[in-house]
Amino acid sequence: MRRAVVVIPTYNERADLEAIVSRALAATDGAHILVVDDGSPDGTGDLADELAAVEPRLHVLHRTRKEGLGPAYLAGFAWALERGYEAVVEMDADGSHHPEDLPRLLAQLDDHDLALGSRYVPGGRVEDWPLSRQLLSRGGNWYTRIALGISVRDATGGFRAFRADALQRIRLQDVASQGYCFQVDLVWRALQAGLTVVEVPIVFTERRNGVSKMSRRIVLESLLKVGGWGFTRRMRDAREVVVHHHRLPSVRNGSSRTDA
Template sequence: MTNEQLPPWTEIGRAVMVIPTYNEADNLAWIVGRLRKAQPRVDVLIVDDGSPDGTGTIANELADNDGQIHVLHRAEKAGLGAAYLHGFGWAIEQGYDLVGEMDADGSHQPEELHLLLDAIPSADLVIGARWIRGGSVVNWPLSRRLLSVGGNLYVRLLLGIGVHDATAGYRLFRRTTLEKLQLSSVESTGYVFQTEMVTRTLRAGLTVKEVPIQFIERIRGESKMSSAVAAESMRRVTRWGLAERRDQLLRLLRRFGLDRLAGGRR
């Protein structure tokens, strides 16, 4: 392949997809193999949270046989967000220019990664979205669809953001985006991490672009999502939203010189 034939995203630099794992022994080799075939120019970082089912051993074997696959071992299961933050930090230290997120269970299709890569030259963060025109979900019951759509609508209204799938986990960040987001101050360790990251990106004045993907529910292994996880996410989003509305009110009061009502001084 000549330089003229390289995809536009390669002009930005090196790319790595971060894949967090916990008990994904049945899926890991399968999904990483598909990813390496679909995008051979993209490196892979597996972040395993001490899986007791041997996922870490499989990850090591994959890395031993492919120099573009890397592994980070964490002592225990500490949450999706914590795993991603660890992976992001490693990727920045290693000098990657594009850093992506992908689930290990096959719900994010590696064959669609090109959609995110094609969009990144005109964005700071690209999200593979389920709930925009052209996006879809396979093998989800109506109750789960309604929960996801309703949750994302709640996020949009409460946080005042225009993203339709703020909870999606198929993403591609520019390195410069992650550097501007002050990762050390990110609060979330669970699934609400996704919402916090896109909100921080927008609040920083950066560009978020959504591209449609087909999300396929896992066929092997157990989902890590639960009603308790969803409830915790909504509680945290509610707290952020109320804090944002309070700050908006204070800014409005100050704008009209009502500093005393805002708790300030004249």
């Protein structure tokens, strides 16, 4: 089994942290947990330190201010890669992702570079979401598939496992996205790098405590950036078609030549 670490970003998640860490440790055979706390004013980081003091498989990375999901995960990835972990998992702290699904995600890394926990493949589903949130999520994934020309059903989901060598191949130093867009960004980079991606059905449960970090700014960022990536893709494809056309052999009077 690969040496794995589950990266859990936190900001004001004290109410759920102990339970989610306990479940993750119980669900995995030797995997470590890294809590990346963005200076939570509710004491999440302090609680993480207390838990880590008695649990050698739990680690804490403190960040001084709230910078968002993307930078928190990038800091966690860097921490994991520096320490030689072979598999790195993204998981929320609020209980929306079920730690009991971790073994199924990690098992897929035997044959794939990236395993996505998917709400929108057969066997996956969402529980307790209002209709407005379901429409936003499904609409965002439909828009992503159309804009980028990909077949991934749940590119915005945040429960996923990477092989460490795959993370090293997707230019993490260039990532500057947040929220939904951060998750799409990593999937898009993985596909562009030729990595193998598989979707594993999961049940996503609405959080019981605290408030969602979703905002209009995150939604707008996703719309604009994904649209921009899609435009760049279409322009690149159009150039390749033109170049290919000019390289096709032409037949004149029984002889062939390649047009310049």
